[in-house]
Amino acid sequence: MLDVGSFRAGTCGGFSRRSFLRLAGSVPLALGLPGGVARASQPVKARSVIFVFLWGAPSHLDTCDPKPDAPAEYRGPFGVIPTRTPGVMFTELLPRIASRSDRFSLIRTHATTAPGHPDGGTVALTGFPELPAPVQPNFGSIIAKARGNQGALPPFFSITSGMLADSSRRIEGYGGGVLSQAHDPFLVGCNQAGEVKLSALQLLDELNPLRVQDRRQLLAQLDTAARRAEQEGQRAWSRNMKSGYDLLLDPAARQAFDLTRETPATRARYGYTTFGQSSLLARRMVEAGVPYVQLNYSRHPEALNSGFELGWDTHIYNFELLQDQHCPTLDRAFSALLDDLYDRGLIDNTLVVMMGEFGRTPKITPNAARDHWPPCYFSIWAGGGVQPGRVIGTSDKLGEFPLGDVVSPLMVGTTIAHLAGLDTQARAEMNVLAGGKVIDGLL
Amino acid sequence: MDFSNSMLKNVAWTPRPSENQLESDGRGVHPTVFQHAAKQQRAGLLLCGLMCLGATTSTIAAEPLRLTHDGRQKSSPVFRDEGRELVYVDFADPTLFQLRRLVLADGTTELLHPKSTSAEFEPAWSADGENYAHLKLRGVLSISIVVRDKQGVTLSEILPAGGFNGYRSPALSPDHSCLAFACAERGTQQIYSSKLNGEDRKQLTESTGVSNWPSYSPDGRSIVFGSSRDGNFEIYRMNSDGSDVRRLTDNPFQDIRPRFSPDGLRIAFTSHRDGNAEIYVMNADGSALQRITENADRDDYAEWHPDGKRLVLVSEREGQHDLYLLSLPR
Numbered sequence: 001m002l003d004v005g006s007f008r009a010g011t012c013g014g015f016s017r018r019s020f021l022r023l024a025g026s027v028p029l030a031l032g033l034p035g036g037v038a039r040a041s042q043p044v045k046a047r048s049v050i051f052v053f054l055w056g057a058p059s060h061l062d063t064c065d066p067k068p069d070a071p072a073e074y075r076g077p078f079g080v081i082p083t084r085t086p087g088v089m090f091t092e093l094l095p096r097i098a099s100r101s102d103r104f105s106l107i108r109t110h111a112t113t114a115p116g117h118p119d120g121g122t123v124a125l126t127g128f129p130e131l132p133a134p135v136q137p138n139f140g141s142i143i144a145k146a147r148g149n150q151g152a153l154p155p156f157f158s159i160t161s162g163m164l165a166d167s168s169r170r171i172e173g174y175g176g177g178v179l180s181q182a183h184d185p186f187l188v189g190c191n192q193a194g195e196v197k198l199s200a201l202q203l204l205d206e207l208n209p210l211r212v213q214d215r216r217q218l219l220a221q222l223d224t225a226a227r228r229a230e231q232e233g234q235r236a237w238s239r240n241m242k243s244g245y246d247l248l249l250d251p252a253a254r255q256a257f258d259l260t261r262e263t264p265a266t267r268a269r270y271g272y273t274t275f276g277q278s279s280l281l282a283r284r285m286v287e288a289g290v291p292y293v294q295l296n297y298s299r300h301p302e303a304l305n306s307g308f309e310l311g312w313d314t315h316i317y318n319f320e321l322l323q324d325q326h327c328p329t330l331d332r333a334f335s336a337l338l339d340d341l342y343d344r345g346l347i348d349n350t351l352v353v354m355m356g357e358f359g360r361t362p363k364i365t366p367n368a369a370r371d372h373w374p375p376c377y378f379s380i381w382a383g384g385g386v387q388p389g390r391v392i393g394t395s396d397k398l399g400e401f402p403l404g405d406v407v408s409p410l411m412v413g414t415t416i417a418h419l420a421g422l423d424t425q426a427r428a429e430m431n432v433l434a435g436g437k438v439i440d441g442l443l
Numbered sequence: 444m445d446f447s448n449s450m451l452k453n454v455a456w457t458p459r460p461s462e463n464q465l466e467s468d469g470r471g472v473h474p475t476v477f478q479h480a481a482k483q484q485r486a487g488l489l490l491c492g493l494m495c496l497g498a499t500t501s502t503i504a505a506e507p508l509r510l511t512h513d514g515r516q517k518s519s520p521v522f523r524d525e526g527r528e529l530v531y532v533d534f535a536d537p538t539l540f541q542l543r544r545l546v547l548a549d550g551t552t553e554l555l556h557p558k559s560t561s562a563e564f565e566p567a568w569s570a571d572g573e574n575y576a577h578l579k580l581r582g583v584l585s586i587s588i589v590v591r592d593k594q595g596v597t598l599s600e601i602l603p604a605g606g607f608n609g610y611r612s613p614a615l616s617p618d619h620s621c622l623a624f625a626c627a628e629r630g631t632q633q634i635y636s637s638k639l640n641g642e643d644r645k646q647l648t649e650s651t652g653v654s655n656w657p658s659y660s661p662d663g664r665s666i667v668f669g670s671s672r673d674g675n676f677e678i679y680r681m682n683s684d685g686s687d688v689r690r691l692t693d694n695p696f697q698d699i700r701p702r703f704s705p706d707g708l709r710i711a712f713t714s715h716r717d718g719n720a721e722i723y724v725m726n727a728d729g730s731a732l733q734r735i736t737e738n739a740d741r742d743d744y745a746e747w748h749p750d751g752k753r754l755v756l757v758s759e760r761e762g763q764h765d766l767y768l769l770s771l772p773r
Contacts (some may be wrong), residue, residue: 072651073630077671079696079715092696092715167583192515192537268762272514274537276762304609305583306561309537315607316584316627319653323697324518328741332762367607368627368653 044421045385046351048286049143051294051416052279052334055121055164056301056312057356057377059370061399062322064378065108066091067362074362074398077319085389093327096335097380102389103338104352104382105442109393109402112358112374112409117166117301117313120374122173124357125294127410127433134178139413140292141176141183142432143420150289152250157285158185158294159278161309166301179432185294194259194267194277256288257281269336274309276333283340286350291420297330301357312356318369338382351384351419353412362399375401379412381442385419392441410436419443503737507758507767510545511552514763517543518744520756523568523575526749530555530575531757531766532564542566542577545766556595563589565612569619570661570705574598574639576613576622588613588624590639601641614657614666615639616683623647623657623666623683634668636683647685656700659683660707660727667691667701667710667727678712680727691729703727704747711735711745711754722756724771735771 059076061067066080066089078091083101090098114120119130128136137145144156158164164171175184189197255261259280270276275297282295298311303321314321334354341347359377360370376395382388394403414436417427427433511517516534523530526547533543533554542555542563556563562580569575576590579600586609588601601622603609611625611632621643623636632653637644648654652671659666660683667680673690676697681688692698696715703710707727714723717734720741725732736742740759747754748768758767 072671072674077653077676077697079675095718192534264761271759271762272764273516302583304562304580304586306580307538316586316609317611320611320655323699324743328759364630366628366630368630368632369607 042418042421042423042426044419045349046383046416046419046421047349048290048346049140049292049351049353049384049416049420050282050286050337051125051139051292052352052354053125053294053296054312054330054354054356055296055298056117056303056314057120057358057360057372058312058326059314059318059322059360060108060373060376060378060395061360061362062091062318062370063094063327064090064097064106064380065376065395065399067397067399070362070398073364076364078323085391088391091327093323094331096331100335100338103342103347104380104388105386105390105392107379107381107392107407107439107442108376108395109404109407110355110359110377110379110409110412111402111406112377115358115372115374117357118169118171120357120372121164121166121171121301123409124173124355124412125171126173126177127408127413127436130172135172137177137179137183137432138173138175138185138294139416140185140294141179142413142417142422142427142430143292144183144185145176145179145430146417146420146422146426147291150291152253153256153285153288153290154186155290156183156185156292156294157290158187158296159190159281160187160294160296161189161274161299163187164296164299167305167308179430188257188281190259190274190278190281192272192274192277194272194280196257196259196281198257252288256284256290259284266340269332269339271329271332271336273329273333275329276336279333279337280340283337283344283346286341286346287344297326314360314369315365315371316367316369318360334380341383347383349384351386351416352382353379353416355379355412359399373400379407386442390441392439407439411439415439415442503735503772505770505772507736507756507769510547510550510755510766510768512765514765516764517757517766519565520744520766521566521568521746522748522755523572525572529755529766530566530568532566540564567613567615569615570617570659571619574615574619576615576639578610578613583607584609586610588622588641590622599640601637612656614659616659617661617663623659625655625657625668627653634666634685645685647681647683648688654679658702660703661705662707665703665707665727667703669699669701669712678710678729680710680729689729691725692732698723700744702745702747705749705751709751711747713743713745722754722769724754733772735769 062076062078067075068080078093080089081092081098083090083098085101112123114123114129122130125138126136140156147155149155164174270280282293285293298309300308301311301313302308303311303314310325341350359373361373365371396403414433415438417433418438518532520529520531529545530542532540534540540562543552544555545552563577566577573593576588579587579589581587584607585603587603588610589597590599591597614623621636622639625632626635633646634648634654634657635644635646650672654668654670657666657668664683665680666683669676670679676699677690678692678698678701679688679690694716698712698714701710701712709724710727711724713720720743722736722742722745723734742756742758744757745754752771754769756767757764
């Protein structure tokens with residue numbers, strides 16, 4: 001089911017100005033852009049990218065970089081299991097991912113500069129801190145600008161129930177940044193039943209795409225509203241209204257959001273969790289040709305906060321949440337995603353990157369949990385030109401610091417752009433990812 | 444969020460009151476459950492027999508009966524009302540997980556505290572049914588214990604310390620005179636007990652690592668719990684004053700969530716020793732270990748039926764999480 005949401009501000013004469021602006025303001029400008037403004041300048045190994053963002057930051061010691069020989073105040077309570085990569089162990093919480101380590105490469109020497117969530121999230125998604133302004137573009141916005149629309153679908157989707165934010169404010173690196181709002185992601189929500197919601201296209205109560213198809217007169221109404229908005233200085237919004245409708249009116253585009261077209265067995269492999277079905281949605285978007293999908297584990301980083309989903313920020317309940325909720329969900333969904341991309345022959349042209357914004361304290365805190373730890377964390381890379389089965393670097397015996405060369409968030413973005421076809425010159429022409437180096441060990 | 448529930452409605456368990464209801468004490472469940480089980484058996488899904496895995500006897504129970512069909516994430520089922528009802532944590536709304544009550548006789552469910560605006564989880568009932576307790580999310584990473592009488596009236600709320608802090612795994616003594624729970628301080632997590640209002644707090648364990656999931660024996664004299672004090676989670680037993688701690692399991696993978704049987708002679712728990720989460724039962728001294736479930740996915744959160752012959756558990760099958768009732772092998 002595709003739900004374009006409920007919209008309650010219409011009037012009997014059409015749309016109120018307020019309601020129209022709400023609609024227009026939520027549609028990313030990228031919808032209206034034709035082909036990319038900066039063409040790929042080298043062979044494109046990653047036609048699509050799925051960036052799995054574990055917002056809140058998972059503990060590296062309790063997942064993919066365990067330290068079973070460390071003292072008790074560091075190692076945590078979980079056992080370790082072998083992977084298919086010689087010498088690499090994961091904790092017992094990720095048995096399915098461990099058994100597929102020959103399908104991905106592992107980096108254990110990440111470090112970042114930002115210790116808090118909003119800024120750390122921005123660094124993770126853009127390669128640069130929020131300050132000094134202006135905010136640099138999300139990796140997805142760079143790819144979106146370079147590649148442009150691929151058919152009716154926008155080039156950059158972020159799968160989330162809303163704008164990424166912590167309890168205090170939104171994450172500034174969510175979108176186009178200095179490249180402009182034209183390259184913001186298109187937000188799409190997906191619940192544990194696999195029902196998809198395009199909150200950005202909220203129109204009318206009970207309206208669904210099938211009804212939209214029969215109501216092209218709405219376009220005329222919106223054109224009128226758009227002209228009015230332009231007259232009122234809302235030019236940026238109005239020029240994208242038709243593109244928003246293109247998405248809804250294109251049957252192929254709509255099908256990308258319809259998880260009921262999958263077999264029950266496929267849906268079951270991913271698991272009926274929000275992240276599981278969202279992962280399946282990401283695969284469908286890749287299949288439909290979307291260049292960049294940011295697959296967020298949660299909208300908020302906090303692990304336990306009223307009104308929030310369960311994020312990875314486990315200042316308390318770290319061990320309980322990892323063993324009861326996060327790792328079983330992630331293990332099932334991510335392993336299914338890898339298998340599905342392989343089985344469908346998509347993996348060669350699809351880059352999958354999974355990581356948080358930093359690690360968590362190797363030394364267990366007074367709350368018997370783990371706090372933020374920017375100096376050392378991990379990522380997983382698969383497909384899209386990455387050589388599988390490799391291990392990049394190692395951390396010290398306590399998991400506190402990388403041994404050898406550090407891999408920065410800027411290098412993550414640079415490598416993604418490189419595999420998506422943007423070489424040094426192309427990046428320079430776009431004035432993005434300045435100073436970034438490619439992670440050669442992955443290639 | 445405003446997700447309509449069309450998919451969930453399609454698989455929802457619709458009670459059929461016109462059908463004969465089975466015994467309402469939990470020995471019988473709604474006929475649709477049996478129909479579902481029979482279908483599973485016809486499909487060749489019945490798993491039974493003996494498997495020898497080292498020192499562990501693997502006595503796989505007959506295919507359990509599926510009690511819920513919504514497939515949503517859920518956890519921590521507990522029996523109440525002499526086994527006629529179950530209360531569990533329902534993750535229907537991932538931003539507000541709540542306690543849901545299931546009537547076994549007709550399969551109907553309803554929220555236990557429909558007016559609650561706070562997430563509630565880890566429910567626990569006293570053996571006499573007079574009181575229950577649960578955790579309550581108070582805000583950012585702050586979790587209290589709420590103690591209620593059997594009508595649901597709040598008797599006390601035990602508040603956590605300031606900052607990021609919270610309690611875990613409340614358990615009521617059989618005579619509902621005191622409460623056991625886990626709490627983290629100074630880098631370790633220990634088992635404590637207190638009166639139901641939080642007064643007279645006593646630390647029962649003193650060890651490295653994380654201790655959790657206390658469960659009282661039916662006579663109230665013992666507590667079984669999980670602890671990582673020896674390197675990874677194992678099952679331990681102690682007197683209810685914290686003395687005479689004995690280790691009951693020993694393997695390199697997680698043994699967690701132990702639960703005393705109603706007669707006090709056995710302990711059910713979850714173990715990952717065979718590759719994923721399965722339910723095991725052993726004698727109260729750690730002997731006669733039996734593997735009870737064998738499922739490619741996760742079986743977890745075992746809780747004894749008051750008759751001591753069955754367990755309810757959360758089982759993940761075909762990617763869906765539901766409650767199942769399992770009869771123990773004789």
